[in-house]
Amino acid sequence: MKITRVETLWPSSIEPAPFFFVQVYTDEGFVGLGQAPDARRTIPSVEEWARRFLLGKNPLDIEYFWNRAYEAAHYHGFAGAEMRAISALDIALWDIAGQVARQPIYQLLGGKVRDQIRVYNTCSNYRDLNDRILVRQKPLQLVEELVANGITAFKYSPFDHIADPTLGNYGSIDDIAKACEPIRQVYEKYGTSIEVGIEGHCKWNLPMATRVAQYLERFNIMWLEDLMQPDNPDQLARLRERTRLPLAGSERFFTRWQMLPLIRDGGTDIVIADVTWCGGISELKKLAVLAETFKLPIAPHDHTGPVGMYATAHVMANVPNGLVMETTRVFYNGYYSELVEPTITIRNGHLFLPEGPGLGTKLRPQVRERADIVIQGFE
Structure with a gap:
């Protein structure tokens, strides 16, 4: 199983918490869902980590992704947008792992x-x-x-x-x-x-x-x-x-x-x-x-x-x-x-x-049709 696409979805009118969602797609039909705050600053880091450490990789290798991305984030001081991007993607990978195992993440x-x-x-x-x-x-x-x-x-x-x-x-x-x-x-x-x-x-x-x-x-x-x-x-x-x-x-x-x-x-x-x-x-x-x-x-x-x-x-x-x-x-x-x-x-x-299985929730289909939704995809 390999990751084929990573997508961010930002419902930009929701305040005071400008968060966004991440969806990680696989070639076997599993889709993992994640989330992080501070959309404007964090989404560029999601794209970077996706292109460097996720696309074409096995989504079940969560520790591999986490440690490679964290090592790359060292140059920026262990916090901020880079870590929030890791967070969103990590949650999505755990969601996929639970779906594959047909078990809740806990x-x-x-x-x-x-x-x-x-x-x-x-x-x-x-x-x-x-x-x-x-x-x-x-x-x-x-x-x-x-x-x-x-x-x-x-x-x-x-x-x-x-x-x-x-x-x-x-x-x-x-x-x-x-x-x-x-x-x-x-x-x-x-x-x-x-x-x-x-x-x-x-x-x-x-x-x-x-x-x-x-x-x-x-x-x-x-x-x-x-x-x-x-x-x-x-x-x-x-x-x-x-x-x-x-x-x-x-x-x-x-x-x-x-x-x-x-x-x-x-x-x-x-x-x-x-x-x-x-x-x-x-x-x-x-x-x-x-x-x-x-x-x-x-x-x-x-x-x-x-x-x-x-x-x-x-x-x-x-x-x-x-x-x-x-x-x-x-x-x-x-x-x-x-x-x-x-x-x-x-x-x-x-x-x-x-x-x-997994997180136990998913995005409503209507989210993609919201007037305020900003969607970016990386393949």
């Missing part, structure tokens, strides 16, 4: 340790669906809606507007307290039954991250994610010593080699990685094993499109140290069903695994 990874995966909701926006506004203006309504579907945790970014004017160097206690008003309301009504994850977007320096962390200790905080840039693990370890809240990070580290110092030096308690950024299913599985070696859980980042959600779910079904999975309800209640079939079921606060 079976190829070693089988499942759980039948359903606990999820939390990230507060984002899509068209008229806007949890970013709801969490700030009507946080109790947001939680009521989540609890109605069994979801008992959510994440949002309370402090970006405080950090940005000073480049993360200053925010008063009064400003922090005002930003935490939604959290206070939720805590007063729900106590410890609702967890809140804090997305920091890497905005703060160490003194301010410490101030924010210590203020938040009065609430039921799930974790503090990326309060500072993760490029200096020593300073994250210092922050960890200054708060009793767990630190989480970081999807901004793409591979096990980047993540190792963060874990080893005590810069995180919960490992965050994104299957469409870090190197695909192959690398997310290896990152989970690395985290498990240090007795740490993994809670994958997932904030782009439906194929990334499927790919993440397969890894989370397989790895023993899977804690919880990020989902975004305004996305899966918004555009996911426009693009793939079937869509993943989220019920009673859990994601239920697909049972079909």
Whole structure:
């Protein structure tokens, strides 16, 4: 079996996540589906890796492709568009492998340790669906809606507007307290039954991250994610010593080699990685094993499109140290069903695994007819 064509499909009107799909075609009729973000910058790398390492090759040689492409990406610094392209293509190759074996991908990874995966909701926006506004203006309504579907945790970014004017160097206690008003309301009504994850977007320096962390200790905080840039693990370890809240990070580290110092030096308690950024299913599985070696859980980042959600779910079904999975309800209640079939079921606060071969989903035929679709093919 050989790869005959690689194709990218970009639904260019979907914001705020400009992701795209990859389809890998074989001479035996199997078609693998992948996905990555940042279409404008990443699609050229998909073409490069496809022409150099995939066309005419066996799609089941996933490790061969991954290592050849990663070696070629060394010149660009182990991250960015090159790694996102590897991620999309890796996911598509695993999809083909599952189809050939007539098994879900999680079976190829070693089988499942759980039948359903606990999820939390990230507060984002899509068209008229806007949890970013709801969490700030009507946080109790947001939680009521989540609890109605069994979801008992959510994440949002309370402090970006405080950090940005000073480049993360200053925010008063009064400003922090005002930003935490939604959290206070939720805590007063729900106590410890609702967890809140804090997305920091890497905005703060160490003194301010410490101030924010210590203020938040009065609430039921799930974790503090990326309060500072993760490029200096020593300073994250210092922050960890200054708060009793767990630190989480970081999807901004793409591979096990980047993540190792963060874990080893005590810069995180919960490992965050994104299957469409870090190197695909192959690398997310290896990152989970690395985290498990240090007795740490993994809670994958997932904030782009439906194929990334499927790919993440397969890894989370397989790895023993899977804690919880990020989902975004305004996305899966918004555009996911426009693009793939079937869509993943989220019920009673859990994601239920697909049972079909490979990823268990495929693009809807109508995707190719969308007015906004940009298709490129490489042969």
